[in-house]
Amino acid sequence: MGGVVLETLSWKKLIILGLFLLFLLITFFLIGGLIAPRPTNVVHVIGTKCVNKGGVGNKEWFIPRGGSEKCIQYSSLDDPGIEDDRISANQIVFSFWLPHPREGIQLDFSRWQQTMISVLDLTILYDDENQVEDDAIIQLDARISYRDKEDDVNDWKELASSLEERQLRCEMEGKKENGYAYNCDLLSFFELGSLHYDYYLINIKVPVEPYKGINAGIGNLRDITLVGIHQNGGFTKVWLSIKTVMFPVVLAVLIWFWRRIGQLSRPPNLLERTLFALGIAMSILNCPLEWFTLAIDMPFMLLITDIRQGGFYAMLLCFWIIFTGEHIMDQCERNRLVLYWKHLLAVVIGCFCLLLFELSERGVQLANPFFSIWVTGVGAKLALSFIIVAAIAASCYFFFLCYMIFLVFRNISAKKVALPSMSKSRRSFYMGLIYRFKFLMLATLVCSALTVVFFIISQLSEGQWKWGDEDPSLEYTSAFFTGVYGMWNIYVIGLLSMYAPSHKQFVQGSNAGGDSQEEEVQLTYLPSSSETSAIQSFAAKVAAD
Amino acid sequence: MERKRCEQCQRILVSIIWGLTLFSVVDGTWMYLGISAVGSSVTTQEDPDSSCTEVPGLVSPQIEVCRKNPESLLCISEGARLGITECQYQFRNERWNCTTNTNYTVFGDVLRKGTRETAFIYAILSAGVVHATTKSCSAGNLTDCSCDMSHYGEHDVEGWKWGGCSDNIQYGLWFSKTFVDAPEVMTHESGRNIRNTMNLHNNEAGRIVAERLMSLKCRCHGVSGSCAVKTCWRSLPIFRDIGDALKDKYELSVPIARRSKRRPRRKGKTKRRQPIKTDDLIYVHKSPNYCRPNEKKGILGTVGRLCNKTSLGSDSCDLLCCGRGYNTQIVTYVSRCHCKFVWCCHVQCKTCQTMIEKHTCK
Numbered sequence: 001m002g003g004v005v006l007e008t009l010s011w012k013k014l015i016i017l018g019l020f021l022l023f024l025l026i027t028f029f030l031i032g033g034l035i036a037p038r039p040t041n042v043v044h045v046i047g048t049k050c051v052n053k054g055g056v057g058n059k060e061w062f063i064p065r066g067g068s069e070k071c072i073q074y075s076s077l078d079d080p081g082i083e084d085d086r087i088s089a090n091q092i093v094f095s096f097w098l099p100h101p102r103e104g105i106q107l108d109f110s111r112w113q114q115t116m117i118s119v120l121d122l123t124i125l126y127d128d129e130n131q132v133e134d135d136a137i138i139q140l141d142a143r144i145s146y147r148d149k150e151d152d153v154n155d156w157k158e159l160a161s162s163l164e165e166r167q168l169r170c171e172m173e174g175k176k177e178n179g180y181a182y183n184c185d186l187l188s189f190f191e192l193g194s195l196h197y198d199y200y201l202i203n204i205k206v207p208v209e210p211y212k213g214i215n216a217g218i219g220n221l222r223d224i225t226l227v228g229i230h231q232n233g234g235f236t237k238v239w240l241s242i243k244t245v246m247f248p249v250v251l252a253v254l255i256w257f258w259r260r261i262g263q264l265s266r267p268p269n270l271l272e273r274t275l276f277a278l279g280i281a282m283s284i285l286n287c288p289l290e291w292f293t294l295a296i297d298m299p300f301m302l303l304i305t306d307i308r309q310g311g312f313y314a315m316l317l318c319f320w321i322i323f324t325g326e327h328i329m330d331q332c333e334r335n336r337l338v339l340y341w342k343h344l345l346a347v348v349i350g351c352f353c354l355l356l357f358e359l360s361e362r363g364v365q366l367a368n369p370f371f372s373i374w375v376t377g378v379g380a381k382l383a384l385s386f387i388i389v390a391a392i393a394a395s396c397y398f399f400f401l402c403y404m405i406f407l408v409f410r411n412i413s414a415k416k417v418a419l420p421s422m423s424k425s426r427r428s429f430y431m432g433l434i435y436r437f438k439f440l441m442l443a444t445l446v447c448s449a450l451t452v453v454f455f456i457i458s459q460l461s462e463g464q465w466k467w468g469d470e471d472p473s474l475e476y477t478s479a480f481f482t483g484v485y486g487m488w489n490i491y492v493i494g495l496l497s498m499y500a501p502s503h504k505q506f507v508q509g510s511n512a513g514g515d516s517q518e519e520e521v522q523l524t525y526l527p528s529s530s531e532t533s534a535i536q537s538f539a540a541k542v543a544a545d
Numbered sequence: 546m547e548r549k550r551c552e553q554c555q556r557i558l559v560s561i562i563w564g565l566t567l568f569s570v571v572d573g574t575w576m577y578l579g580i581s582a583v584g585s586s587v588t589t590q591e592d593p594d595s596s597c598t599e600v601p602g603l604v605s606p607q608i609e610v611c612r613k614n615p616e617s618l619l620c621i622s623e624g625a626r627l628g629i630t631e632c633q634y635q636f637r638n639e640r641w642n643c644t645t646n647t648n649y650t651v652f653g654d655v656l657r658k659g660t661r662e663t664a665f666i667y668a669i670l671s672a673g674v675v676h677a678t679t680k681s682c683s684a685g686n687l688t689d690c691s692c693d694m695s696h697y698g699e700h701d702v703e704g705w706k707w708g709g710c711s712d713n714i715q716y717g718l719w720f721s722k723t724f725v726d727a728p729e730v731m732t733h734e735s736g737r738n739i740r741n742t743m744n745l746h747n748n749e750a751g752r753i754v755a756e757r758l759m760s761l762k763c764r765c766h767g768v769s770g771s772c773a774v775k776t777c778w779r780s781l782p783i784f785r786d787i788g789d790a791l792k793d794k795y796e797l798s799v800p801i802a803r804r805s806k807r808r809p810r811r812k813g814k815t816k817r818r819q820p821i822k823t824d825d826l827i828y829v830h831k832s833p834n835y836c837r838p839n840e841k842k843g844i845l846g847t848v849g850r851l852c853n854k855t856s857l858g859s860d861s862c863d864l865l866c867c868g869r870g871y872n873t874q875i876v877t878y879v880s881r882c883h884c885k886f887v888w889c890c891h892v893q894c895k896t897c898q899t900m901i902e903k904h905t906c907k
Contacts, residue, residue: 038708039774040709040766040776041708042709042776042778043709044713044780045683045684045685046680046683048685064684077890082890083890087889087890088889088891089887089888089890089891092889092890097685099710100682100683100685100690100710101685101688101690102688102691102692102705102710103688103690103691103692104689105688106688107692107705107710110706112706113706117764117766119764121780125783127886129884129886130884174789179634179785180786181782181783181785181786186762186764206889208887208888208889210885216887216888218888219888220886220888221888225683225780227762227764227778227780229764230709232707232708232709233706233707234706234707234708237707455773459772
């Protein structure tokens, strides 16, 4: 019976494999950086000011570019016509038709564009006598509808409608003079989990009731700009291709791994089961469910993607804890999940909080796309408390993890002292063993560090706008996504293949005794029923020596 | 539906064009679109294609733009109007207060000389066209805006589905360059002239200032709304900000040597080595003091202008009246006060009467 593949591999093979994985990783980055466009782009629409002549309860749609019967239009709210015609605030409808016409053609959304998140950018001009009040709340009567290309031009079908309140946070930075603009925070508006239809139409009213104080303190609102952030079709295509390729690959490695374990005469140990679970979580994340969105309207896709991603990271965190725990070379017997309850509880609590937060934000958005947990006082407190609890759980987790890593390294260095007293071949074997364990720790660290570094690079490249016409030759943000995604895939594949039980028999040096040879080559299984890794067996050996 | 909208545009446009042609034209510029664009909605059945030639002061490349895309003329007149209004706001307290006359020369004879004021006018109107065009693209009023997907090697609809559309300002800048620069480029080709160089530079400066003032706004929308995914875009400032920035540039504008050939060079020897930045305003001629009316130069003078007795700035009676002194009148001023605003368009006010002192230059 053999140890795990990692230990039976020669240095040469290990290096070749390492280089191959590195090459794969670079490929992933380049696919994202060179082929894919930016992950998201914006549609920037200034609201057309239409006049509602049909009273407050009028449910008709106001369509910009729909002719004067669908929108009696004013170019701006300063238009003297508004005062002359005695138009009141309750009659003004800001209407937006997404997307734009371009080069003479009315563009339409593609299902490849997946999702859209939108924010409102208000233009409020300073007016000495009509300032924005502190903590002013703006009430918006918002409706959204959709239409397909083939439909009749006026056949807009309602998707959602809601009366929403948003907190205005506006500041005057420069001169406080009439005609200068406030600098207002963006207002979150709606989130659509699927872009299933070709056109979207949004109508916003800003109803005014001076006696109730509704929209009384919002200042001199002149314009509303809607910024719709959609995923790019090209990015989805690249992303989905990667998923479609990686899904069967990881699944194949996973099946191979499980069959290897099935061939053993013993039941699988904890580390192997955890690895298997990690492989399953990866496969769930890889599963290219997005193909269905091209045919079926699946607004819950955004939620599912988030949950899948959360599930994978939770599993990864659990794996790290168990992996480290199983390599602490003390005499304590482990290999039982129960022993890790403290650490796993931190992961579970953290993830559960984030799941609750996710459900109360994006879950509710399935019913009302305009919903945001942050806009109400109670909701914001609730959301914040979820996040704080999750953060506390995360810091507990990292404390546990760091402590366990510290234990492992302390034990390793303690055992290293005893190395010179061993025979030559056994020494080289154990030194290699420790080195490979460290190598894997290093791989994990490198992966995590790379994730952080690329994250920072992509954030910087996004935040800094390059002036002028030249575009960056590399799309850093896309490279970050495909690269990091590919990296964790490679990481999981690497772990599954390295930690699978090996068939190979070790040819040992003559110095070791016959029965100790049997012990040495088993990394994760000792005949003396203490199911520990080879490092532990090595520890026992040293103790015996 | 598209066609209906277009018809509406064309009607307004044609009415503008007809309004313009009432004046028989000799020496107008496109800037005239800015003061004549008080759109009266007279409907005519005239074909806009032939009407483009009748807009006063347009040179042939501009007529070409108008023919290809009649809607864009609305943007230009809106842009020119923005520029002129802003110019008048910025110079409301100066001796030269950006006066326009009602005829097609717009700024009278001020533009004849390459002064700082001329530099400002060119820059602000060029920026105005950028602003109006960009805004029109965002509002969806101008269907001809480009998506600019050239760097993806794909065009129009497919390009949009692959990588979305680029900033609207790119089109605004391109459009302003094509239209506003056209007269200068034409004369430039026939024979290089220092004034052409100056105008082109100032037009470009206006565009650069407009582009630089765009603010970067970002939104995080990663897993659970975290900042793992962040999208940024540039948004257009209000035109007042552009006006302020250009006024600052005006204060620091650079005189250039008349003999500068291809590239403008600084006048005088002290700062010759210092290069002229692309967003600096440049001028050739020294400004007159604008104190006394001079019909020949198109200067109205400051006689009769309101001044501020307590101010120390350029609107103070000392400076504005050029030391000629001022008359003081006491007038009853009826104004709206204790107003209660309701958003959009309603104000409930009381009327108050106050006695104020009014100072006018002699």
